[in-house]
Amino acid sequence: MRPTPVSALPWRVTAPRGKLTLFADYEDIWQGQVVLYLVNRTSETVKFPAQDDDFYVKLEALSDSGQWKRVQPHLYSFCGNSYHEVSLDPGTYISLLGWVSPEGRQRQVRYRIYSEAGIASNVAFASVSDRSIEDARTDAMSRRGER
Numbered sequence: 001m002r003p004t005p006v007s008a009l010p011w012r013v014t015a016p017r018g019k020l021t022l023f024a025d026y027e028d029i030w031q032g033q034v035v036l037y038l039v040n041r042t043s044e045t046v047k048f049p050a051q052d053d054d055f056y057v058k059l060e061a062l063s064d065s066g067q068w069k070r071v072q073p074h075l076y077s078f079c080g081n082s083y084h085e086v087s088l089d090p091g092t093y094i095s096l097l098g099w100v101s102p103e104g105r106q107r108q109v110r111y112r113i114y115s116e117a118g119i120a121s122n123v124a125f126a127s128v129s130d131r132s133i134e135d136a137r138t139d140a141m142s143r144r145g146e147r
Helices: 130-138
Strands: 020-030 033-040 046-051 057-062 068-070 083-088 092-098 105-113 124-128
Touching: 020 105, 020 124, 033 105, 057 092, 057 130, 068 105, 068 130, 083 092
Parallel strands: none
Antiparallel strands: 020 033, 033 092, 046 083, 057 068, 057 105, 105 124
């Protein structure tokens, strides 16, 4: 996973100048996952905690009560070697893959980075299973208070 200059972004990726953006290209599915673009168009280098190649980008769905809830379960690694930090320089982006619920009812969804950056992607409709909602509600990340 190498940062790429923003000049190489696909034309349909929206990433305003001066902002850090997470753009989900819901029309681009690769190996069953949504292609995501983490774009740094600020003037500062931004650092992200990561677990292996996971930037803690998780799928969220809009609940019936109108709140965004994480619906993608997370497993922390037991090995300390999995944790590191990734820097994203100004004017660059990284492509990531976003998990997709294998089944369920259609809901509004987005991706959010569960770290200090806390940015969320654009919104679309996708399937979300009751099982993934329950698994995310009771996993280790939720027990740490990161719902």
